[in-house]
Amino acid sequence: MVFLIVATVVSGCLGRNPPGPINVPLLGPTPTPNLGDPDGVANAFLNAWMQGNYEGMYSLLTSNSQAENTLEEFTDIYISTATAMTLMELNAAPLSSLLDTSGTTARVAYHVTYNTEVLGPIDEDLMMNLVIAERRWGISWSPSMIFPQMAGGNTIQLEIETPSRANIYDRNGLALVSADASTVTLSVVPNEISPGVEDQMIGLLATVLRTTPEEIRARYQGQPPDWWIPLGDADSDTVRSYAPALNSYPGIHTTNKTGRRYFDVLAPHILGYTGFIPAEQIDEYKARGYQGDEVVGLSGLEAWGESYLAGTHGGMLSAYTPNGQYFAEIARRDPQPSQSIYTTLDRNLQAIVQDAIQNAFEVGAATWAPSAGGAAVVALDIKTGEVLAIASYPYFDPNILNPNNHHPLFTDSYLADLFNDPRRPFLNRATQGVYPPGSLFKIISMAAAMNSGLFDADSSYTCTGTWTELGLNAVKFDWKEGGHGDITLEQALTGSCNDYFYHVGLVTGEKDPNILPTYARDFGLGEPSGIEIDENSGLVPDSDWLMEQRGEEWKLADSVNIAIGQGDLQVTPLQMASAIAAIANGGTIYKPHLVQRIGLIGEPPSVEYQPEILKTLPLTTDEIESIREGMRGVVADPIYGTAQYRFIGIQMAVAGKTGTAQIGAEGTPPIAWFGGYAPYDDPQIAIVVLVENGGQGSAVAAPIFRRIVEKYYNLTVADYPPDWYDPSIFHFVDDIGE
Numbered sequence: 001m002v003f004l005i006v007a008t009v010v011s012g013c014l015g016r017n018p019p020g021p022i023n024v025p026l027l028g029p030t031p032t033p034n035l036g037d038p039d040g041v042a043n044a045f046l047n048a049w050m051q052g053n054y055e056g057m058y059s060l061l062t063s064n065s066q067a068e069n070t071l072e073e074f075t076d077i078y079i080s081t082a083t084a085m086t087l088m089e090l091n092a093a094p095l096s097s098l099l100d101t102s103g104t105t106a107r108v109a110y111h112v113t114y115n116t117e118v119l120g121p122i123d124e125d126l127m128m129n130l131v132i133a134e135r136r137w138g139i140s141w142s143p144s145m146i147f148p149q150m151a152g153g154n155t156i157q158l159e160i161e162t163p164s165r166a167n168i169y170d171r172n173g174l175a176l177v178s179a180d181a182s183t184v185t186l187s188v189v190p191n192e193i194s195p196g197v198e199d200q201m202i203g204l205l206a207t208v209l210r211t212t213p214e215e216i217r218a219r220y221q222g223q224p225p226d227w228w229i230p231l232g233d234a235d236s237d238t239v240r241s242y243a244p245a246l247n248s249y250p251g252i253h254t255t256n257k258t259g260r261r262y263f264d265v266l267a268p269h270i271l272g273y274t275g276f277i278p279a280e281q282i283d284e285y286k287a288r289g290y291q292g293d294e295v296v297g298l299s300g301l302e303a304w305g306e307s308y309l310a311g312t313h314g315g316m317l318s319a320y321t322p323n324g325q326y327f328a329e330i331a332r333r334d335p336q337p338s339q340s341i342y343t344t345l346d347r348n349l350q351a352i353v354q355d356a357i358q359n360a361f362e363v364g365a366a367t368w369a370p371s372a373g374g375a376a377v378v379a380l381d382i383k384t385g386e387v388l389a390i391a392s393y394p395y396f397d398p399n400i401l402n403p404n405n406h407h408p409l410f411t412d413s414y415l416a417d418l419f420n421d422p423r424r425p426f427l428n429r430a431t432q433g434v435y436p437p438g439s440l441f442k443i444i445s446m447a448a449a450m451n452s453g454l455f456d457a458d459s460s461y462t463c464t465g466t467w468t469e470l471g472l473n474a475v476k477f478d479w480k481e482g483g484h485g486d487i488t489l490e491q492a493l494t495g496s497c498n499d500y501f502y503h504v505g506l507v508t509g510e511k512d513p514n515i516l517p518t519y520a521r522d523f524g525l526g527e528p529s530g531i532e533i534d535e536n537s538g539l540v541p542d543s544d545w546l547m548e549q550r551g552e553e554w555k556l557a558d559s560v561n562i563a564i565g566q567g568d569l570q571v572t573p574l575q576m577a578s579a580i581a582a583i584a585n586g587g588t589i590y591k592p593h594l595v596q597r598i599g600l601i602g603e604p605p606s607v608e609y610q611p612e613i614l615k616t617l618p619l620t621t622d623e624i625e626s627i628r629e630g631m632r633g634v635v636a637d638p639i640y641g642t643a644q645y646r647f648i649g650i651q652m653a654v655a656g657k658t659g660t661a662q663i664g665a666e667g668t669p670p671i672a673w674f675g676g677y678a679p680y681d682d683p684q685i686a687i688v689v690l691v692e693n694g695g696q697g698s699a700v701a702a703p704i705f706r707r708i709v710e711k712y713y714n715l716t717v718a719d720y721p722p723d724w725y726d727p728s729i730f731h732f733v734d735d736i737g738e
Contacts, residue, residue: 033060035136038106039097042128045139046092046110054078062131062138069141081146084158085317085331086117086289095125106130106137117289118160118313122331124148149319149328156319156330160291163311165260166338168271168301170347171386171596174263177271177302181261182236183399184254191225192251201249208234208242210265210354210395212362228253233399235263262398266350269428270343270390270533270594272300273398289313295404299426301341301594304532308598308607311338339606342597344386349712353377353389356707360691360700361393363720367730368700371669373692376429377708378577380686382677384611385578385590387531388685392429394421431535434570435690438661439496439697439738440673441520441565443583443627446493448519449504450623454511457490457626463499469506470557476502479660479738484640490626494633495640496658496738501563509559516562517542522617523579524589525571529614531592538575541568565661577688580657580675583627584683587617631655632680635702642738643674643698647706651715653680656705658697660738669693674701678709685712696738699723699730 033044041060048056054075058066061074069077081087095109107129114122124147129140144151168177175181186205193201199213206213209232220229239246239254246252262271275298277285282292289312290296296310297303314335319327357377361369379389396418418425427433449455465483467476478484478498484491492500508515517540520526526540539545541562543554561567574592582589591612599605617624632655633640635647642658656676663671672694677686687705694700703721710717723729 038099038108038130038132038137039094041130041137041139042094042097042108042110045128046094049078049092050090060139061141062133065139065141074141077143078146081150081156084156085114085119085122086158086286087114088117088287089115091115104132106132117287118158118315119317119331119333122317147319147330149330153322154319154327155322156317159316159318161314161316161335162294163313163335163338165274165295166309166311166340168305168309168341168343170343170345170350171388172346173342174347176263176266176343176345176347178261178263180258181263183233183257183259183261184236184239185230185233185257186239186246187228187230187253187255188220188251189226189228189253190220190223190251194250197249201252204242204245204249205231205252208238208246210234210358212358232397233261235261238264259404260402263347264351265395265397265399266347266354267345267390268300268396268398269392269426269430270300270345270387271398272297272302272304272533273401274298274302275401275403295402300533301343305341305595305598308339308341312336337600339598339600341595342599342605343594344381344384344388344596345390345594346388349379349389349708350391352711353379353391353708354393354395356704356711357391357393358395360704360707360720360724364694364700364724367724367727368669368672368691368695372694372700374423374427374429374433375689375691375694375704376433376573377690377704378430378573378688379708380577380581380590380592382581382585382683382686383590385581385592386596386611387592387594390430390574390594392427392433394423394425396425428534429690429692430573431531431533432572433690433692434536434538434572435671435692436567436569436661436663437565437571437576438659438671438673439565440576440657440659440675440688441562441569441571442493442496442501443631443657444519444523444525444579445501445504445516445563446489446627446630447523447617447619447623448508448516449489450626451519451619452508452511452515454507455489455504457623457630458488460486460488461492461500461503462486463492463497465499467499467502469503470560474557476560487640490630491633491640493627493630493657494637494642496634496642498564502560505560505563506556508563509556513543513554513556513559516559520562520569522615523575523582524615525569525575525579529574529578529592530612531574532594535574536570536572538572539568539570565659573688573690576673576675577686580677580688581686582617583624583631584655584677584686586621587619587624588613589615589617628655628680631657631676634658635676643702646698646702646721649716649718650706650710652678652709652713654678654709655680656702658702658738660695660697664693669695672700673697674705676705678713695730698738 034040045057045060058071058074092112095111097108099106110126112124130137131140165179170176202213202216205216219231223229274295277296297306314333316332317330321327357375375393377391463483465478484495484497520540526538528535528537546552546554562569578592591614595609597605598607634656635643638644659673661671672691674697675688677683689701689704691700
């Protein structure tokens with residue numbers, strides 16, 4: 001627990017300008033009091049108090065009371081008292097009155113309930129003294145009319161009791177964020193590094209600190225050779241597992257500390273980070289009982305779950321004599337303990353996903369990686385919508401952003417570099433990034449084609465590689481030179497045949513231009529999913545949108561473009577993962593969620609989340625099965641499968657779909673997509689991989705998908721493709737579709 005004295009209120013002049021009025025409900029204008037009636041004056045005073053009308057209250061005081069306190073001083077006492085007790089609203093009502101036999105003085109008893117943020121309701125039975133002078137009744141005022149303990153110049157203080165911030169766990173109870181974790185700072189002394197082993201040492205440190213060898217080398221190069229250079233923090237369990245290797249390198253040093261720790265920098269965009277309350281939000285937090293100097297959640301689940309993770313402040317409101325001696329307790333409330341959040345994430349899978357992405361960028365450094373802006377992966381439990389892993393690359397280290405952690409890299413220049421990084425490491429590409437889905441959308445186009453009754457899975461079409469159905473002024477091309485020949489719709493999905501899906505766009509657009517947009521929305525595109533963290537809705541354009549935004553009529557060319565996932569269509573990786581999960585599970589769109597339960601350790605949860613169905617696809621069982629078989633062919637069909645060559649030798653049957661989406665200026669490498677599910681015969685997990693400007697979906701995204709599946713299911717792990725290392729073999733494609 002943390003104890004903090006947060007406010008002092010003096011019953012008298014405070015010698016400063018009063019703050020603004022407290023947040024109390026306005027109950028209507030103060031009625032004009034009958035100054036010849038003490039009850040009327042008392043009622044008017046109490047009504048004005050509930051409205052925060054301090055000037056109206058002051059006008060009802062006797063001239064002697066006004067002489068003792070100016071309006072400013074009087075107002076300041078009330079507002080400062082309200083601030084001290086964290087007052088949200090008050091209710092005041094008279095109880096009884098007594099007029100003395102002389103008819104010159106009166107006493108009115110009244111009850112006040114102070115509803116406070118920290119202490120809850122405080123009830124007081126108080127007394128008001130009134131005196132008649134010059135044929136009007138006035139209130140003989142004292143600060144004891146707020147609290148009796150404020151009489152005689154006493155002060156009040158609120159001592160806040162703050163619970164420790166709670167932890168965040170994965171689905172299996174493994175810590176993702178720990179309040180008092182043991183952490184190790186790894187450092188090097190450059191002149192102690194043994195010659196000939198520096199590269200191996202850097203590689204080891206990069207693994208332990210979950211960063212790149214280049215970043216490790218940059219942190220100590222150019223520094224004085226005899227200095228102790230901190231490189232970063234790692235979890236003590238991680239350091240312990242690598243201890244023999246670390247100890248074998250002279251020059252590596254370790255120091256221990258404790259503090260709030262984000263385990264192995266996993267899921268930073270999801271867990272978020274903490275920091276001091278932003279200046280523009282101080283008033284908002286103070287209204288919730290904060291004092292303004294706390295560390296709070298600023299993003300991700302740290303922000304979403306602030307009320308649970310921070311617990312409820314408690315405290316004691318006390319009176320002190322003018323010389324600072326304790327006088328009396330006014331009110332007390334014990335703090336409510338903070339509650340831990342148990343996420344849906346699988347810590348092991350999250351590490352597999354992040355390592356797969358980072359390793360892919362390292363291996364592809366000579367070919368596709370330099371042009372790739374970033375990447376994202378989403379893995380969902382297809383039967384519940386639970387997010388098992390979600391990653392956005394490049395990452396950031398939330399440990400560095402916690403001002404209480406005293407991280408060795410926490411410097412102004414480091415933070416400036418992080419916020420100004422053109423790769424936008426704080427952007428959660430998985431939920432906030434929007435992209436054309438490319439050929440991943442052909443799954444939805446195929447669903448619309450069949451369910452609309454215009455096609456079936458066996459409908460045949462001749463793909464020549466040159467598509468001219470919109471006329472010779474609007475010629476389009478298949479990604480495969482010469483086309484795919486005579487193929488069915490199911491084979492067209494397997495081969496990602498552009499010609500066939502241009503034809504689907506044309507036929508559905510002629511029937512009704514809203515067919516494809518409608519089915520896209522059925523799959524959850526173009527609208528928020530409701531996940532706990534920030535997300536982008538994306539965009540499903542239709543005829544109404546086009547007219548509203550651009551004043552243009554919808555054309556068949558627009559339907560043709562959407563059919564292959566191009567045009568104005570914008571989706572998030574999370575949305576596409578949810579759509580693929582629905583194909584895998586038989587047609588149910590679940591609300592993706594990150595939180596399983598919330599509660600105290602060892603006790604039943606106070607909040608527990610159940611799977612929530614958002615939509616049910618309007619597809620028949622046979623239609624879904626045809627899509628699934630088409631996706632199986634993508635990775636298994638040696639004739640049409642666009643990614644079959646990337647899955648040779650995999651020890652589990654999987655299904656998927658490649659996507660290559662053009663974005664940006666001509667010559668810019670396309671976006672690489674791959675989405676699929678595993679195992680094929682008993683689907684459990686849906687995974688979508690996106691690499692910004694990485695090239696072909698099969699060339700770049702599919703191997704990352706395979707790596708994740710193989711590691712997650714403990715299969716033999718294939719090396720990343722050899723063409724990633726060799727620019728003479730690897731080549732980007734300009735054609736979209738595959």
